[in-house]
Amino acid sequence: MEVRAAVAVGAGKPLEVTTVNLEGPRAFEVLxxxxxxxxxxxxxxxxxxxxxxxxxxxxxxxxxxxxxVEVGPGVTTLKPGDHxxxxxxxxxxxxxxxxxxxxxxxxxxxxxxxxxxxxxxSSRFKTLDGDPILHYMGTSTFANYTxxxxxxxxxxxxxxxxxxxxxxxxxxxTGIGAVINTAKVEIGSRAIVFGLGGxxxxxxxxxxxxxxxxxxxxxLNPEKxxxxxxxxxxxxxxxxxVEEDLVPYLVNLTKGGADYTxxxxxNVQVMRTALEAAHKGWGESIIIGVAPAGAEIATRPFQLVTxxxxxxxxxxxxxxxxxxxxxxxxxxxxxxxxxxxxxxTMPLDDINKGFDLMHAGESIRSVVVY
Ligand code: NAD
Ligand code: AHE
Ligand code: ZN
Numbered sequence: 001m002e003v004r005a006a007v008a009v010g011a012g013k014p015l016e017v018t019t020v021n022l023e024g025p026r027a028f029e030v031l032x033x034x035x036x037x038x039x040x041x042x043x044x045x046x047x048x049x050x051x052x053x054x055x056x057x058x059x060x061x062x063x064x065x066x067x068x069v070e071v072g073p074g075v076t077t078l079k080p081g082d083h084x085x086x087x088x089x090x091x092x093x094x095x096x097x098x099x100x101x102x103x104x105x106x107x108x109x110x111x112x113x114x115x116x117x118x119x120x121x122s123s124r125f126k127t128l129d130g131d132p133i134l135h136y137m138g139t140s141t142f143a144n145y146t147x148x149x150x151x152x153x154x155x156x157x158x159x160x161x162x163x164x165x166x167x168x169x170x171x172x173x174t175g176i177g178a179v180i181n182t183a184k185v186e187i188g189s190r191a192i193v194f195g196l197g198g199x200x201x202x203x204x205x206x207x208x209x210x211x212x213x214x215x216x217x218x219x220l221n222p223e224k225x226x227x228x229x230x231x232x233x234x235x236x237x238x239x240x241x242v243e244e245d246l247v248p249y250l251v252n253l254t255k256g257g258a259d260y261t262x263x264x265x266x267n268v269q270v271m272r273t274a275l276e277a278a279h280k281g282w283g284e285s286i287i288i289g290v291a292p293a294g295a296e297i298a299t300r301p302f303q304l305v306t307x308x309x310x311x312x313x314x315x316x317x318x319x320x321x322x323x324x325x326x327x328x329x330x331x332x333x334x335x336x337x338x339x340x341x342x343x344x345t346m347p348l349d350d351i352n353k354g355f356d357l358m359h360a361g362e363s364i365r366s367v368v369v370y
Pocket of ligand 3: 040041042062063170
């Protein structure tokens with residue numbers, strides 16, 4: 001079938017919105033009509049050329065929600081009409097990783113997914129001339145129809161609005177999950193969140209849910225302060241206004257260092273600051289941000305010898321088919337908020353404006369509505 005898609009044709013180039021061919025679902029695959037998709041900083045990271053796994057031409061997008069149109073042979077858990085959220089971290093429930101409660105990183109299809117291919121090693125997308133276009137993160141939600149493996153789809157309730165719950169496909173789950181699943185923050189904790197964008201704000205709302213006493217937000221953009229306060233930030237720090245070194249300043253502000261710190265910037269210098277602002281003896285620092293090819297983290301090993309812990313998290317440690325429907329319920333029941341963070345919506349034809357707003361620091365989340 002012919003579908004409309006925003007194609008990433010090369011690093012640093014604007015997406016090209018065009019008509020492409022999409023082949024129907026093969027065995028264990030599902031055709032999904034994408035109704036809405038968020039634009040995450042990771043899409044920008046890959047489009048910029050900074051992603052070591054970045055491949056072109058590809059159809060990016062990994063924060064979608066939609067409806068099942070057709071299922072391929074062997075699909076048993078979904079049927080046409082089901083509402084779904086595509087998962088860049090699938091959940092096969094049978095691989096060594098899924099069977100280990102210590103991780104959410106299902107590896108059943110990771111290798112083909114990283115090559116921009118479906119599990120059988122081919123692509124469903126082609127140009128109108130017949131040349132293959134690659135998938136991205138197994139989801140490719142920057143197209144109004146996409147084909148996704150069955151194990152990479154969470155079935156959600158039918159009354160949830162696509163243009164809001166698409167954000168649960170990455171940002172909401174990553175931020176809240178980093179707090180609840182990865183850090184396992186206790187009531188009364190002190191925390192610092194670096195980067196108050198689409199992920200950091202959800203870390204803040206996760207910290208409020210977990211009952212943190214102090215939630216310090218750090219961002220170079222003062223425009224982010226108001227929204228962060230709305231979600232529970234208790235103290236704002238703009239590093240460009242701090243005259244002393246940032247680490248001792250934050251350690252003093254948190255009365256000895258934070259119990260938990262989170263990097264949601266992707267900047268390796270910020271990651272070091274986050275680790276070193278964690279409390280001596282027990283503070284844990286969680287890396288969420290994705291750093292460019294070649295970037296490396298550094299600190300004095302003494303920081304770890306003296307009890308600080310450095311961790312990372314992908315998709316907030318969530319097992320998508322199990323956890324995403326529950327997070328949709330939390331939203332529908334008013335336990336978490338999403339709407340104020342979706343600052344802009346646009347049709348697919350204007351998707352590049354979403355990237356421009358992100359570059360300008362003017363949006364939290366832009367959502368493309370098909
Ligand atoms: P965003 O652009 O919405 O927000 C980033 C924020 O960081 C902005 O507010 C920006 O002003 C701030 N910032 C940048 N440099 C800073 C610095 N030196 N000090 C303080 N603040 C700084 O991006 P996002 O969508 O929130 O994504 C954040 C990061 O998380 C990205 O690296 C993204 O790729 C990554 N990410 C990781 C996962 C995961 O599973 N680990 C999931 C989603 C996103
Ligand atoms: N391909 C990059 C890393 C990108 C990355 O870390 N992706 C996160 C999700 S970011 C969502 O916005 C992730 O889930 N990683 C685990 C995985 O298996 O990809 C690189 O550096 O090579
Ligand atoms: Zn993302």
